Amino acid sequence: MDCVQHIDSAKVNEGDKKDVELQNQRDKFIEGQRLLILTDEQPWKPWKRSRSWVKDFLVRVRCVMGSLMGMEWYCFAALGILTAFLSFLMDLSVAKLLRAHQWLYSQLEGHCLLQFLCWTLYPVSLSALSTSFSQSICPFSAGSGVPEVRTILSGVDMPHYLSLTNLFAKYVGLICTLAAGSTVFLGKVGPFVHLSTMVGAYLNQLCTVLRGVKEERTEGAMLVVAAAVGVASCFGAPISGVLFSVEVMSSHFALKDYCPCFFAAACGALTFHLLSMWSGEQETLRALFQTSFSEDLPFYPLEILVFAILGLLCGAVSCVYLFCHRWILLFIKTNKILIKVLSTEKALYSAMVVFLLASVTFPLSAGQYMASKLTIKQLLSSLLDSRQWTSQSHNASVVLQPNLCPWSEWIPSGNPYLTLGFFLFMKLWMLVLACTLPLPAGYFMPVFIYGAAIGRLFGEGLAFVSLNGVYLGQDRNPINPGGYALAGAAAFSGAVTHTLSPALLALELTGQSTHAAPILLATLVANALARSGQRPSFYDALSISKKLPHLPSLLKVCPRLFSVPIGKVLDPGGPVLERTAGPTEIQQVLNTCSQTQIPVVDTLDSRILLGSINRSDLQTFLCHNHNKVLKKQLVDMCSIRPVSVQLSPDTTVQEAHGVLSVLCGESLFVTERGRLSGVVTWPEVTSASRHAPTHAHTHIDITTPTTSLDSYTLYETYSTKVWTYLLIQGFFFILLFSTL
CATH class of the missing domain: 1.10.3080.10 (Clc chloride channel)
Structure with missing residues (x-):
């Protein structure tokens, strides 16, 4: 009996010892974390001296490069070089796949049925692979991509079309499409412009990190430059690439983007020609399609x-x-x-x-x-x-x-x-x-x-x-x-x-x-x-x-939208804050809208526009007033930015679009004698154009693209x-x- 009691007491002592050891380990871990916080020390990392030397060297390189020119110019050059490299790799891969198809077809000469199967099943397999791969990885990769890029450049936020998965899916899918040959009869210009804009979007993020300061409107400029680089890298034609970016991609092209466009397009075209020359496709830097037209008298004047x-x-x-x-x-x-x-x-x-x-x-x-x-x-x-x-x-x-x-x-x-x-x-x-x-x-x-x-x-x-x-x-x-x-x-x-x-x-x-x-x-x-x-x-x-x-695009389909006032189609409802708003009202506005700029009025009854406030400032305001007894008002803690550009209700839809394009903004405020009438954003302008009234009791119904195509795109009868x-x-x- 005493032996049994001794064994039980030994088990209890062992369990107590384990609990004590676990508790000691927890105490040591908590104490270590507390000391790290108090002394502001970082966890140990290997090769501290080497990492410090590399970090100092990179900082010096950045300072030297920044003293020569802005970091964005290095990103423009990198954009042209990377895009041209991607274009060259794509052409090289497509050429090998096409050569394999031609070789297989020639080896089956004399067998009509086998040649037919080779001629048809090869492009069928590649097209099915291109479709299934692109659709499974990223459904947004299908098509040309030019309409989507034009929409992004107009100010609409479409992040899925600039994602890394879209870049990978579109690149691989486009190689398979081009390898199908002239049977499918499709090209690469449009998708490659889209690929170039994806590369430009990521280089813009890298440029922002290197500068350390986030500047507004830099992404739009980088995407405009990328559109020009896409064409230049496809054909080695920098001037027409810039003109393509001006005509097709941007409804309003800023003059400040001319030099970056030409610089990046020249880098891309030169890299494309150099890669073609080094690969043996070209003997020297020359035009992509050589011709032998007579220069003495190329054509008769008549x-x-x-x-x-x-x-x-x-x-x-x-x-x-x-x-x-x-x-x-x-x-x-x-x-x-x-x-x-x-x-x-x-x-x-x-x-x-x-x-x-x-x-x-x-x-x-x-x-x-x-x-x-x-x-x-x-x-x-x-x-x-x-x-x-x-x-x-x-x-x-x-x-x-x-x-x-x-x-x-x-x-x-x-x-x-x-x-x-x-x-x-x-x-x-x-x-x-x-x-x-x-x-x-x-x-x-x-x-x-x-x-x-x-x-x-x-x-x-x-x-x-x-x-x-x-x-x-x-x-x-x-x-x-x-x-x-x-x-x-x-x-x-x-x-x-x-x-x-x-x-x-x-x-x-x-x-x-x-x-x-x-x-x-x-x-x-x-x-x-x-x-x-x-x-x-x-x-x-x-x-x-x-x-x-x-x-x-909608204005071309329905020309009568040029004269439609924005006030007739503007929705007066929307998120509005009083200058004396508290945390409850601010939280409600943030939950009901996704706008980055919220209008601030004197009172909800007068609706006199005082300015606007950033969404991030409102979120900071809520964080500072969380779990506090004394609730402060909006005007006490946030700075209200004055509105420099305001629209009148008599402004037409076309004029509103023009102002949004020139300012590269996301929203504009419509006021009448200082009273807020509504907020105009890109989706709202487009929605307004789809339901714009042409007369007092007549509406243009462009609710869906199929209706607009049926009513205005076809124009003439069958x-x-x-x-x-x-x-x-x-x-x-x-x-x-x-x-x-």
């Missing part, structure tokens, strides 16, 4: 009128293309079957569409009349060839080798008119259909090539009509179809996007300044025809279809557009059969 006619033709075809594009956007938004498929099985939809496109372009069937074996780059370089294909095909001494002469793919039967006409007829609906694919893709380069094909057909027809060329004195000046192809590319792409930057891009891509005047004339004429009737551009239609709060389409196609076939 040909200026012919270039103007080409501009009219490109403008008319662009109207048909934009109509088809708006119709397909409306169709996929209203068709119940497509809505269900695109909401659940996006990869399946991409695979089905790409299989259809690949089947049509199979080289052993209809694809041989569309030069389907050529890549996107080979298509453009062959269309810009200065030789007349008709004379070359009829010359028996000329041995055509497809590997050395890509333009020979356009004359499989010795008649380039049949191939060019069939290419234009088929690629019109194929390109429109490809625009519905839910994957990262660009739409500018296919449009540019389509315009080059229009100009090439026009030039070849003109060369056939004037067999002996144009005589200037005793000398004969042959027609240069490549010059018309270059002018057609600039005119058609400029008409589709409602810009003039493609004219300059065409000159920078080829290094040809001899055709500057006719190219600019053709682009201006095509733009004039495409802009008539207030038709929205390609990117405007995408903004409306995606329900993006981009007011310039019969008018169908007749226009038939007339243009009739012109092509008349020109085709007249030359047979």
